[in-house]
Amino acid sequence: xxxxxxxxxxxxENRTQLxxxxxxxxxxxxxxxxxxxxxxxRLSRSDVSEVANLSAWLxxxxxxxxxxxxxxxxxxxxxxxxxxVPDPIVSPLDPExxxxxxxxxxxxxxxxxxxxxxxxxxxxxxxxxxxxxxxxIAEIVDKSPAATRQLASRARRRVQGVPVSDGxxxxxxxxxxxxxxxxxxxDFEALLxxxxxxxxxxxDAGTTPADPTGPAVSKLVRGxxxxxxxALMFTRLAPYSRPALVNGTPGVITxxxxxxxxxxxxxxxxxxxxxxDILADIPRLQSLPIRA
Numbered sequence: 001x002x003x004x005x006x007x008x009x010x011x012x013e014n015r016t017q018l019x020x021x022x023x024x025x026x027x028x029x030x031x032x033x034x035x036x037x038x039x040x041x042r043l044s045r046s047d048v049s050e051v052a053n054l055s056a057w058l059x060x061x062x063x064x065x066x067x068x069x070x071x072x073x074x075x076x077x078x079x080x081x082x083x084x085v086p087d088p089i090v091s092p093l094d095p096e097x098x099x100x101x102x103x104x105x106x107x108x109x110x111x112x113x114x115x116x117x118x119x120x121x122x123x124x125x126x127x128x129x130x131x132x133x134x135x136x137i138a139e140i141v142d143k144s145p146a147a148t149r150q151l152a153s154r155a156r157r158r159v160q161g162v163p164v165s166d167g168x169x170x171x172x173x174x175x176x177x178x179x180x181x182x183x184x185x186x187d188f189e190a191l192l193x194x195x196x197x198x199x200x201x202x203x204d205a206g207t208t209p210a211d212p213t214g215p216a217v218s219k220l221v222r223g224x225x226x227x228x229x230x231a232l233m234f235t236r237l238a239p240y241s242r243p244a245l246v247n248g249t250p251g252v253i254t255x256x257x258x259x260x261x262x263x264x265x266x267x268x269x270x271x272x273x274x275x276x277d278i279l280a281d282i283p284r285l286q287s288l289p290i291r292a
Contacts, residue, residue, distance in 0.1 A: 004044070007043060007044065007048070010054055011039075011040055011043055011058070014054070014055050014058050015036060017055070017059070018035075018036045018039060018058055018059065018062045019032055019033070019036050021059060021062055021063065021066070021125070021126070021130060022035040022036055022062055022065075022066055023089070023105075024105055024110075024113070024125045024129055025063065025066035025067075025070065025121060025122060025125055026066055026069060026070065027086030027087060027110045027113060027114055028086065028087045029087045029089065029287075029288055029289060030087070030287055031069060034069075035062050035065045035066050035069060036062060038062075038065045039058055039061045039062040039065060042061050042065075043058065043061070056136070059126075059130070059132070060136070060139070060140055063122060063126060063140050064140055066122070067118055067119070067122050067140065067141070070118035070121065070122075071118050082202075082220050083202055083203065083204050083218045083219060083220050084111070084114055084204055085107065085111065085202060085203075085204035085277050085278065085279045086107060086110040086111065086113075086114060087279070087284065087288060088107055088246045088247055088251075088263045088265055088277075088279055088288070089104070089246070089247050089248075090244055090245065090246055090251075090253060090263055090288065091244065091245045092244065092245065093173075093243045093244050093245055093250065104247050104248025104249070105129070105247060106162075106164060106165065106247055106248075106249060106265070106267065107246065107247050107265035107277045108162055108163050108164070108265070108267050108275050108277060109159070109162050109164075110247075111202065111277060112158060112159055112162050113125070113159070115158065116155050116158060117151075119141045119143070119151050120151045120152070120154055120155040120158075121155065122137065122140065122141060122151075123137050123141065123148050123149075123151035123152040123155060124151075124152050124155035124156060124159065126140075127152045128152065128156065134146075134148045134149045134152070137152075163200075163267040163269065163274040163275045164267065164269075165249050165266075165267050165268050165269065166268060166269060166270065166271075169249075169250065171268070171271065172249060172250045172266070172268050173243065173250045175194060175250075175266070175268045175271060175272075175273060176243055176250045176251065176252060176266055176268075177243065178190070178194055179191070179194050179231075179252075179266070179273065180238065180241060180242075180243070180252060182194065183231055183232075183234070183235055183238040183241070184235070184238040184239060186232055186235045188228060188232065191228045191231055191232070192224055192225070192228050194272065194273055195224040195227055195228065195272060195273050196224065196269065196272040196273060196274045197223070197224050198222070198223065198224075198274070199222075199223065199224050199227050199272075199273055199274055199275065199276065200220070200221070200222050200227075200274070200275050200276070201219075201220070201221040201222075201226075201227045201230055201275075201276040201278070202219075202220050202221075202275075202276070202277045202278065203218055203219050203220075203221075203230075203278040203280060204218055204277075204278065204279050204280065204281055205218045205280040205281055206218070206280075206281030206282070206283065206284060227276065237254055237256070237261070237262070240254050240255055240256045240261075241253065241254045241255075241262075241264075242255070244263075246263055246264070246265040246266075247265060249265065249266070249267075250266065251263065251264050251265045251266050252264040252266065260285045260286070260288075261280065261282070261285070262278055262279065262280045262285070263278070263279045263280075263285065263288075264276060264277070264278045265277040265278075
């Protein structure tokens with residue numbers, strides 16, 4: 001095995017970890033893959049014979065790539081962040097898939113991460129999610145360890161209070177199934193009983209409507225009554241919706257004539273839905289690597 005093949009083998013051993021870092025940094029499946037690919041290109045062009053810890057080296061490289069991408073994105077993004085929904089990771093609702101949910105990050109968390117400054121996001125993700133030291137992170141953001149610690153602290157304050165689902169996956173499934181059943185029947189009272197009074201619904205339809213015959217619906221809705229009214233508007237799509245894992249948590253996908261029209265992440269707490277995040281941006285949905 002020559003040196004190139006050895007590097008490729010070591011890189012593949014780290015690919016899952018690098019993709020996980022990049023996805024949390026960027027909230028985009030495709031951009032995360034681009035960042036990982038760029039890390040490979042930099043590895044293939046570098047002399048790493050003296051590198052003692054290749055995994056740490058690769059994490060540093062992909063983090064720097066993501067930081068550059070975030071800074072560029074901040075200057076070009078025009079989407080209102082209060083209705084922007086990051087790319088979800090969708091997989092079949094299968095018990096074997098639930099084994100990886102401990103390593104997943106909820107869509108509600110990614111929504112809040114989108115509001116952070118690039119350096120804040122990097123410091124929080126690398127320290128709080130991947131346990132890198134502030135000395136290591138300081139080299140990436142070109143700041144002192146103390147300043148880097150402050151970046152993570154500011155980010156942590158913003159992230160506090162992010163709705164997180166209960167750990168009981170079975171109970172989450174029950175709530176999602178009940179929500180689907182109530183939506184299909186148009187049962188106002190049943191829907192209302194499933195929602196937390198302060199529930200938030202975030203719908204990101206981009207510029208293309210989920211229903212090709214109707215207007216795009218991007219909105220932020222707060223409160224159980226208002227959310228129920230929105231849910232009832234989409235009752236006709238309920239027969240085409242089915243459970244799936246969305247970022248490792250039971251959620252819903254809507255498929256019409258083989259086309260994915262929506263992905264809904266559901267956050268539940270104490271048996272009540274506290275947040276609903278819907279991606280109905282057709283071009284973005286078509287680019288997601290969703291398994292059958």
